[in-house]
Amino acid sequence: MSAKNHKQWKIPAFEQGDYVDSRIYSDQNIFDEEQDKIFKQVWIPVCHESELPEAYDFRTTSIAKEPIIVVRGKDNEVRAFLNVCPHRGMRIERRTAGSFSDGQPSGNPKHMTCMFHAWQFDMKGNCVDIPRAKEGYQDRLTKENVGLRRLRCEVRFGGFVWVTLNDKVEQDLEAWADGAFECIRSAIDTEPLEVFHYHKAIIDSNYKLWHDTNSEFYHDYMHYHNRVTGFNDEYFARTNKGFKNGHVNVNSFTVQYGEFELGESREDLSFPGFPPNQWYMIDLFPGMNFNLRGSALRCDIVTPLGPNKVMIEFRGLGLKSDSQKDRKTRIEHHNSIWGPFGRNLHEDLLGITGQGASMQTGSEPRRILHGRHENNLIHDEIGMRHFYDEWSKWMGRNPSDPMDEQRKVLAAE
Amino acid sequence: MNAMKAAITAAVTDIVYRSCLYLDNGNWGEFLNLCDDSMIYSIKAYSVEIRRDMEYLSHNKKELGTLTEMLPKLNSDHSPLRRHASVYTVDIGEDGETATAVTSLAVYQNMHDGINSHIDSGETRLFLVGKYLDKFKISGESALLIEREVRLDTRRLDKGTHHLI
Ligand code: FES
Numbered sequence: 001m002s003a004k005n006h007k008q009w010k011i012p013a014f015e016q017g018d019y020v021d022s023r024i025y026s027d028q029n030i031f032d033e034e035q036d037k038i039f040k041q042v043w044i045p046v047c048h049e050s051e052l053p054e055a056y057d058f059r060t061t062s063i064a065k066e067p068i069i070v071v072r073g074k075d076n077e078v079r080a081f082l083n084v085c086p087h088r089g090m091r092i093e094r095r096t097a098g099s100f101s102d103g104q105p106s107g108n109p110k111h112m113t114c115m116f117h118a119w120q121f122d123m124k125g126n127c128v129d130i131p132r133a134k135e136g137y138q139d140r141l142t143k144e145n146v147g148l149r150r151l152r153c154e155v156r157f158g159g160f161v162w163v164t165l166n167d168k169v170e171q172d173l174e175a176w177a178d179g180a181f182e183c184i185r186s187a188i189d190t191e192p193l194e195v196f197h198y199h200k201a202i203i204d205s206n207y208k209l210w211h212d213t214n215s216e217f218y219h220d221y222m223h224y225h226n227r228v229t230g231f232n233d234e235y236f237a238r239t240n241k242g243f244k245n246g247h248v249n250v251n252s253f254t255v256q257y258g259e260f261e262l263g264e265s266r267e268d269l270s271f272p273g274f275p276p277n278q279w280y281m282i283d284l285f286p287g288m289n290f291n292l293r294g295s296a297l298r299c300d301i302v303t304p305l306g307p308n309k310v311m312i313e314f315r316g317l318g319l320k321s322d323s324q325k326d327r328k329t330r331i332e333h334h335n336s337i338w339g340p341f342g343r344n345l346h347e348d349l350l351g352i353t354g355q356g357a358s359m360q361t362g363s364e365p366r367r368i369l370h371g372r373h374e375n376n377l378i379h380d381e382i383g384m385r386h387f388y389d390e391w392s393k394w395m396g397r398n399p400s401d402p403m404d405e406q407r408k409v410l411a412a413e
Numbered sequence: 414m415n416a417m418k419a420a421i422t423a424a425v426t427d428i429v430y431r432s433c434l435y436l437d438n439g440n441w442g443e444f445l446n447l448c449d450d451s452m453i454y455s456i457k458a459y460s461v462e463i464r465r466d467m468e469y470l471s472h473n474k475k476e477l478g479t480l481t482e483m484l485p486k487l488n489s490d491h492s493p494l495r496r497h498a499s500v501y502t503v504d505i506g507e508d509g510e511t512a513t514a515v516t517s518l519a520v521y522q523n524m525h526d527g528i529n530s531h532i533d534s535g536e537t538r539l540f541l542v543g544k545y546l547d548k549f550k551i552s553g554e555s556a557l558l559i560e561r562e563v564r565l566d567t568r569r570l571d572k573g574t575h576h577l578i
């Protein structure tokens with residue numbers, strides 16, 4: 001049988017788990033549920049500590065539409081709060097990054113000030129001033145009653161700042177990651193890292209399609225660069241390893257950077273204790289990726305904006321101690337592949353854009369195949385299957401049958 | 414001297430505009446002919462998020478040649494980029510051997526495929542805005558590019574591109 005009608009097309013001889021229903025990428029209700037059941041519950045990396053190097057530096061971000069501010073106190077501690085004023089709900093800080101050392105038109109130095117009615121807060125989130133409090137609130141409300149909403153926050157795994165909206169989060173970050181970072185631990189935790197690259201993309205596609213791309217290497221066929229620098233016995237011997245909580249990592253091989261016309265070996269520049277020209281990949285549930293490749297660390301953070309819209313933030317990192325020359329080399333290596341004008345990233349983004357075009361809300365449900373089995377080797381799609389096993393637990397939905405239709409039909413028979 | 418200055422200014426302006434046409438049309442070889450062997454090309458932007466200057470791409474003339482020859486092997490968007498440029502200033506060095514030019518730049522994308530070619534093709538979108546900060550080597554009344562920094566204002570580049578800006 002060649003071309004198929006819709007019913008035939010939906011049924012390859014695959015077990016559930018070897019495919020997902022395309023509606024998990026396009027349904028508005030599923031998207032809304034994911035925000036509540038997953039993104040508001042788990043640890044999310046929101047920025048890197050080098051983006052707020054000095055006391056009183058801040059960075060604003062968001063998780064599941066909740067605005068967040070990360071600040072460094074004068075005690076050097078990094079803390080996170082909802083970026084929301086307890087008075088009438090104004091967003092307190094509007095800039096994306098900066099410092100509170102200097103005053104603002106309606107605020108004193110070294111304070112976070114809501115510009116609306118000038119309530120002021122210190123770097124620990126305490127409210128330290130309410131203009132004319134006594135006159136308006138008498139003794140019914142004082143500044144002691146109204147601090148900022150503090151969020152659980154940890155700086156970990158190479159200096160990333162992780163935040164959760166979940167006050168009752170059961171696992172600390174170390175337990176949550178379940179050892180997925182151990183393969184690059186000494187490389188990223190021996191000495192401080194520093195961000196040198198940031199850019200973002202907003203794509204009409206589902207966030208999980210980006211994470212899927214980061215979780216499968218079969219698409220290396222799309223990248224000329226990866227075909228010529230990889231695709232040798234060592235590459236095909238790489239394995240995927242699953243961890244608790246839906247995380248996966250992929251072990252390394254020696255990339256033949258010299259095989260690429262514009263490439264050069266990267267053996268002179270690496271990370272502490274990290275052999276040259278290696279490439280490890282860590283995919284963290286529910287959509288974060290850490291990619292240590294030769295001389296640069298890349299991190300992708302997804303912010304889902306709708307069933308068919310995602311923002312992806314891309315960061316590149318080197319060592320804080322880098323000489324100017326080494327830093328320039330790291331930047332070149334990073335951006336020649338992963339920058340907005342780099343060889344691979346553009347192709348990866350074209351891939352999920354095309355998937356997004358075919359999986360818009362209301363489109364005919366399809367089966368998206370995750371069924372390559374190859375002893376967990378590099379082109380085995382175990383990474384995606386492992387992710388969706390976890391997704392299923394948080395969502396209470398079967399990704400192969402998210403609307404419970406197949407189960408009902410079987411039960412009726 | 415004023416006639417000389419005017420001639421150099423005209424030569425520099427001509428190179429900037431020609432470079433736009435050649436890049437628009439994908440005439441990479443012609444573009445490289447406007448460049449001295451010492452040419453350095455870069456794309457830079459300042460990130461307000463990480464409060465750092467960033468270098469998105471950096472190549473010498475030889476690498477630019479390799480990069481542009483490689484384009485047919487890479488998967489890319491089919492939508493061509495088109496420049497609108499205005500040369501704001503041309504300044505000639507005191508020794509008369511170098512010049513710099515600042516050019517305001519808008520790059521549009523004429524959609525051939527986009528998200529779904531059936532719907533998007535034919536549309537023109539703003540791809541980015543920025544400036545060309547160019548340096549030239551002058552000999553007599555002719556000029557060659559020795560440095561081009563594409564200084565981007567736009568930092569949300571979404572799908573990005575394999576092409577030179
Ligand atoms: S809303 Fe913030 S001070 Fe009034």
Ligand SMILES: [Fe+2]
Binds near residue numbers: 220223
């Ligand atoms: Fe890729």
